[in-house]
Amino acid sequence: MTQKKDEILYERAKKVLPGGASRNQVLRQPHPVYAASASGSYLIDVNGKQYIDFSANIGSLIHGHAHPKIIEAAYEQMKKGTAYMVATEIEVEYAEYMINRIKSFEKIRFLNSGTEAVMHLTKVARAFTGRPKIAKCEGAYHGTYDVIEVSQKPNPNTWGDKKRPNSVPHTAGVPKGVLDSVIIVPFNDIENTINILEANKDDLACIIIDPMPHRINMLPASQEYVNTIYDWTRKNGSLFCFDEVITFRVHYSGMQECYKVQPDLTALGKIIGGGFPIGAFGGRDDIMEVLDPICQYYKYPLSGTFSANPISLTAGLTAMKLFEQDAVNNLNALSDKARSLISEAIKIAQVPISMSGEGSIIRLHFADRVPMDYRENYYNELNQKEAIKRFLDYLYDHGIICVNSLTFFLNTTMTDKEINILADTLLDAFKEVKPYIK
């Protein structure tokens, strides 16, 4: 039997790339999908099979693949140069645009990834406050910086008491000093979070919250949780920070638009690059001053070879201008329609499956209620491992790509057609895996 192109590629890949890929998300058994091309919501693999892509490269493609206006803008810029060691007009223009768009932004710094955005945000918080520790939620994903990875995926052997979770290293060899510098709090649990913050109040530079953390449960942080932590930070001199690398797509100015209080600093990434690598963080002018070399409060030298490169910024600004309030509303309305079709499918198939997310993000859970915290989600995923694997395989086999956490990102090129295909395929998939759900 002749081997298919993706089988051959995987065999070659395993010889030269650890695990056979550069990012673990693409790994699937018996082999990854190898993209040949993509346009809008559709992706074609190297064997010619077509998929509807609900992964949007983990939420980053708000206008789908290869949007003509974004590609044209980026191409025009490419012809004029891809990176310079001098400043550009687009950097100023995009910064002005974002500061108009996001109420909490007085200044912004452009970087190359969400990881960089969160890393520099937390380091700026330390520089500004002169304090060494940061607090984050158990199970929250904020990228791959060793500090922020702490307790990204703890397990029952390591996580400790729920009221005072351990700081668990994510990779081997993390220095103890790193673990000591990260305080872990339980998401949406006001009492225990405040108790933990109190115990560290003199050392805490900031608390960083993803307002709808996808790895925990994809439920929004409650108003009360956000307000209480914000008030606590005002009294205790630490900064209140958001990671909106994923959630910025949910509303015109991100999830922060839903809360009464504003973050001091916010990390962004993904959609603001229009499909090209990007990260950024922004917020209060007096804090951002630590980055300003001619300011008396300068404390944080920060450079980056590709930071603010004109390709990502041109593509990003074009994408953002195509995602103004009307486009956000239309996409969210389509996503609500998808939600009701999926609810219907769950009812018809009579499966214990629940749904979370907001706006253009939908996450499924193999449980009759959405898990309340990281630990409940951990046990759900462990117990339903077999059903989840079969479910994902079914979707890929039937031409639907989603994120392995069972998260579906919609994009502005989608219409009723793609939503109906999704709902129909999910219904069939629910029926198929029902016998495997425990």
Ligand SMILES: Cc1ncc(COP(=O)(O)O)c(C=O)c1O
């Ligand atoms: C909430 C959140 N923060 C940060 C990151 C890191 O972004 P990047 O992969 O661009 O480094 C991610 C990536 O998925 C994310 O979801």
